[in-house]
Amino acid sequence: MQNMYEAGTIIIRQRHVPNECYLVLSGKLEVLYGDANLKAQLFTSEMLYEAEEGDFIGEICLLTMTNHLTSVICKSEVELLVISKEDFDATLANARFEQYHGTCNFLRKLTLFSSWPTEKIDFLVHCSLRRFYRLTGTTVVPDSLNSYFLVVVKSGRCLVATQLNQERISAHSSKMHSFSSLHKKFIALSLLEEKKDFAWRLLKRPAGLSQKSYSATHRTNCNQIPRRLRPQTAAVSCYSLRERKSPSDLEQKEPSERDDQTRTVIKKQKVASSAPLFLKTWALEQEGIFGLAETMDTFCGLKFSLISEGADCIFIPKKIFLEKAPDKSKRAALELVSTYPTEKMIRESYTRQQAWSTYKAGVVGEQIKRCTRPTSDHFSF
Structure with missing residues (x-):
């Protein structure tokens, strides 16, 4: 079903058990990742990225049956397609499962990620889009x-x-x-x-x-x-x-017109260069x-x-x-x-x-001029 949410609404809480996933239809959401300091009894979080129209949220946790690794909050008014776990398993699970494992295997083959342990690759894909x-x-x-x-x-x-x-x-x-x-x-x-x-x-x-x-x-x-x-x-x-005029055109104009024309050309040159x-x-x-x-x-x-x-x-x-x-x-x-x-x-x-x-x-232009020069320029009778 489609639901509208106001800015500031918490859609997903980190470490909570997933029971549905979401497709963003409009608006933007902030995806947050937090660390817990048990000794100081503090939980701090920072934004990883913004999710936008067309992004899936929370489906990998349904696939892997793990608790949510991030929190998601509406940055603006958001419209979401809410998909229950039952509907997800019946319609999208197989395709998303293949996509998830395809992404993991693809990253493991890259030299940049070849040294990453399997659990870190899985975590990386959980947090990626x-x-x-x-x-x-x-x-x-x-x-x-x-x-x-x-x-x-x-x-x-x-x-x-x-x-x-x-x-x-x-x-x-x-x-x-x-x-x-x-x-x-x-x-x-x-x-x-x-x-x-x-x-x-x-x-x-x-x-x-x-x-x-x-x-x-x-x-x-x-x-x-x-x-x-x-x-x-x-x-x-x-x-x-194309902005240049032939000398003959300038000579036929009054001094004031030539000055105006010169200033116009210079102005266009400055705009083009900047x-x-x-x-x-x-x-x-x-x-x-x-x-x-x-x-x-x-x-x-x-x-x-x-x-x-x-x-x-x-x-x-x-x-x-x-x-x-x-x-x-x-x-x-x-x-x-x-x-x-x-x-x-x-x-x-x-x-x-x-x-x-x-x-x-310049070379091509000069060659064209030579080829199109009238015969009378070369011969006199």
Whole structure:
């Protein structure tokens, strides 16, 4: 049956025996995990994450016949589909049981969780969520810095995107290395070649996966760029050529009109240069992990978003991971984070690709002009 609950209503109490589970139809709930201090007779709790529309709550405890491991409180007005234990056993138990064990077995195969004891893996899955994204372009995590979760891609594919400020990109352009050395260095990092023995086991990327999936940005295919130094004149253009007027157009206008037009163009250039760029930086496929750098407190200077291209994802609360992870697992996490591209590498790669695109456009444009030049320009009779 469907029930409405006011904000502040306690839906589930930690350590209580389960007799029903819930499907969130609307609203948000806070999932809390607490520790008891028997000597001080205190019970403290902290929020693990927020449950939202489409999430199941409490069904794993019905499957495993264990007391609730967390408490759940309505953050806002919430509508829930309440499913009794009898109805759950008759309709959903078999499918959810297979999903639960599939999640446990999947995590055990990952190097990051291979050192976890069975009981800790079970506890981790109890506190986690499974979410399915069928539509391409759905935002899975809008901001990595403000997310409660580590996200593991169980199947499908997601894109990792970030925002870059064009003014800061310009500041990097004067400190660039040669195009050839940068190209080789970036691809090596994006393919995890520097840590191949370890990171290859962590990610277990399919053998047929193309290099393009792990390139810094998808705006230019790095494999198609000639490995040679760009001419010194090649640079990123800060404004669109469509905003420019021909010299003859400017000469035909009055001085006041030319001044107004110039100010308008300059204003548009400033707006364009200050607008952030939204770039796709790399892809995550099966066994890829998002949010690990932020969990291990190794902030790279950029915030990232996770965008689905059709994926089945496991959402693991960061607090549970940090509290329960063995030392070996934490070392593996730091080792994996060290293979990620840095802010500087992403900015430099984008700047080089833009410089190459600008140079290529200029060469192509000049060639078109030569091909379309009237015959009279070449011959006189």
